[in-house]
Amino acid sequence: MQIAQPSTVPRRRIGIVVFDGVKILDFSGPAEVFVEANQFGGDYEVVVMSPTGGDVTTSVGVRVSTQPVTGSGRFDTVLVAGSEIAPPLFVTPELVAAVGDLATRTRRLASVCTGSFVLAAAGLLDGRTATTHWKFTADLAHRYPEIRVDADAIYVRDGSVYSSAGVVAGIDLSLALLEEDHGAEVARRTAQGLLVYMQRGGGQSQFSASLTGPAPRTRLVRKATDHIDGNLQEPHSVSGIAAHVNVSARQLTRLFRDELGTTPAGYVADARFERARDTLHAGFTVAEAAQAAGYGSAEVMRRAFVARIGISPRKYQQRFSSTRAVAV
Numbered sequence: 611m612q613i614a615q616p617s618t619v620p621r622r623r624i625g626i627v628v629f630d631g632v633k634i635l636d637f638s639g640p641a642e643v644f645v646e647a648n649q650f651g652g653d654y655e656v657v658v659m660s661p662t663g664g665d666v667t668t669s670v671g672v673r674v675s676t677q678p679v680t681g682s683g684r685f686d687t688v689l690v691a692g693s694e695i696a697p698p699l700f701v702t703p704e705l706v707a708a709v710g711d712l713a714t715r716t717r718r719l720a721s722v723c724t725g726s727f728v729l730a731a732a733g734l735l736d737g738r739t740a741t742t743h744w745k746f747t748a749d750l751a752h753r754y755p756e757i758r759v760d761a762d763a764i765y766v767r768d769g770s771v772y773s774s775a776g777v778v779a780g781i782d783l784s785l786a787l788l789e790e791d792h793g794a795e796v797a798r799r800t801a802q803g804l805l806v807y808m809q810r811g812g813g814q815s816q817f818s819a820s821l822t823g824p825a826p827r828t829r830l831v832r833k834a835t836d837h838i839d840g841n842l843q844e845p846h847s848v849s850g851i852a853a854h855v856n857v858s859a860r861q862l863t864r865l866f867r868d869e870l871g872t873t874p875a876g877y878v879a880d881a882r883f884e885r886a887r888d889t890l891h892a893g894f895t896v897a898e899a900a901q902a903a904g905y906g907s908a909e910v911m912r913r914a915f916v917a918r919i920g921i922s923p924r925k926y927q928q929r930f931s932s933t934r935a936v937a938v
Contacts, residue, residue, distance in 0.1 A: 621655045622686035622791065625716065627709060627725075628660055628676060629693070631700055634668040635777050636691035636722040643784035643800060650799040651792055657682065661708040669694060679708040685716040687787060692723025692776065697746065697753075700724075706731045718787065720772035722780035729773070730754045738768040743776030781806055794825040827869045830855050834862065835870075838878055842885050842904040846878045883918060886911055890927040899923065 624644050626637045637658065644654040660666050663678030690709055693700045710732040713719050721729050726742040727750065729735050739758040742750050747761035760766050765774035765783040774783035785808060789797035794808075801808045808825065826832040834855045838846055851874050852862040866874050886903035890896070897908045900923075905911040908923075915923045 621653050623684070624654050624656045625682065625685040625688040625712060626656065626658050627679070627688065627690045627705075627712065627728075628658060628666050628668075628674065629691075629700055629702075629705055630666050631693045631695045632666060632668055632691045633693050633723060633777065634670050634672065636693075636725070636780050637689070639778060639781040640689055640722065640784040642804065643781055643788060646803050647788050647792065647796060647800045649803065650796045652788065652796060652800070657685075659708075659712075661702075661704040679712060682712075683715070685712065687718040687720065688712045688716040689720045689722060689780070689784075690725035690728050691780075692721070692725040692727075692743065697724050697727035697749070701727050701731050710734070718770050718772065720774070720783060720787070722774050722783065723776040726750060726773045727753075729771070730757060734771060735773070738771055739766050740768065740771075740773040741766045741775055742773065743779075745776070778806075794827070798825060824870055828865070830857065831865050831869050834866075834874070835877065835881075838874075838881055842878075842882055843901070844904065846874075846904075848874045879914070883914060886915075886923065887926070890923060896923045896927070 624641075626641060628637050641656050641658070644652065644656055646652075648654055658674060658676050659679050659682055660676040661679055663676055665673040665675055667673050688709075705728055709728050713732065713734055719729065719734060721740075721742070723743045724746050726735065726740050727746070729740070730750065730753070735754065735757045737756060739760055740750070741747065741760045741763040744761060747759050750757065751759040751761075763775065764779050765772060765786060767786075772783060772787070774780055781804070785797050785801055785806075788800060798808055826835055834851055837854050838851065844850075848859045848863065852859040855862065857865075863873055866872060866877060870877060872880070882903040882905060886899045886905065889899035889902045894902070896911065900906075900908045900911040903911065905914065912922050915921065915926060919926065921929075
């Protein structure tokens with residue numbers, strides 16, 4: 611099946627496809643991103659649909675009203691939510707047919723979590739790269755060998771088709787779609803309003819700077835930062851990064867200063883620190899965090915932590931490993 615060509619619509623209609631057993635955050639997270647964005651210049655209308663309409667029961671037992679797919683009109687973007695239920699049980703012929711129909715009436719098509727199995731069953735991922743929740747990546751690759759499964763990605767774009775890992779990754783994907791539509795500033799303000807990262811650290815391996823730093827304004831600098839964030843275990847000399855994006859080291863340094871307020875080396879240092887910090891939050895050892903962040907050794911990472919925050923990685927982990935409130 612082919613994705614419909616772009617069309618002009620008065621508002622950007624976002625269709626979210628759900629079904630009995632749908633994981634509630636798979637669709638409520640993306641829906642909140644687009645609704646929140648309307649406060650900052652977005653122009654979205656969210657429509658929650660199911661193959662036949664009526665109420666569906668979510669993963670937490672809450673019933674949600676839906677519109678039927680038939681007669682729902684054209685969409686700017688359609689997202690298919692996922693479930694913890696095994697794909698063979700929720701990927702019904704009716705759901706696959708409904709999504710196949712919607713694919714002819716939308717500019718972009720996306721899946722959250724195991725919603726990728728619905729796209730796959732409809733033939734919409736054939737020959738494409740896609741991802742899903744890490745628990746199901748092997749199953750997706752086994753069932754649909756014609757799909758290139760990226761088991762570590764938070765989300766993947768392949769042409770006009772997108773797929774994301776589980777649950778909160780739907781928010782990451784929706785922020786990326788929002789940034790495509792309205793630019794980084796609207797996406798940043800939306801993320802801040804929702805108290806989430808613009809690009810979440812972690813990697814089902816993509817780690818990136820938090821919202822405290824400016825976002826790249828140009829494609830070239832974004833390409834450089836994506837290369838750094840996705841390959842932190844590499845040495846990352848300024849000349850090496852510059853060669854990757856086809857500019858001189860001097861020009862790259864100027865662009866980083868203009869757009870990010872730091873040097874390429876400074877960005878690498880910041881990214882390593884955040885990667886190490888997030889890895890410690892996840893419960894890994896200091897040595898494992900040092901390796902994940904690309905530090906030469908645990909001692910090199912210890913010096914970086916002491917220089918930045920005045921305490922060692924071990925003490926940092928001890929202080930921030932609990933969610934219990936501190937008495938005052």
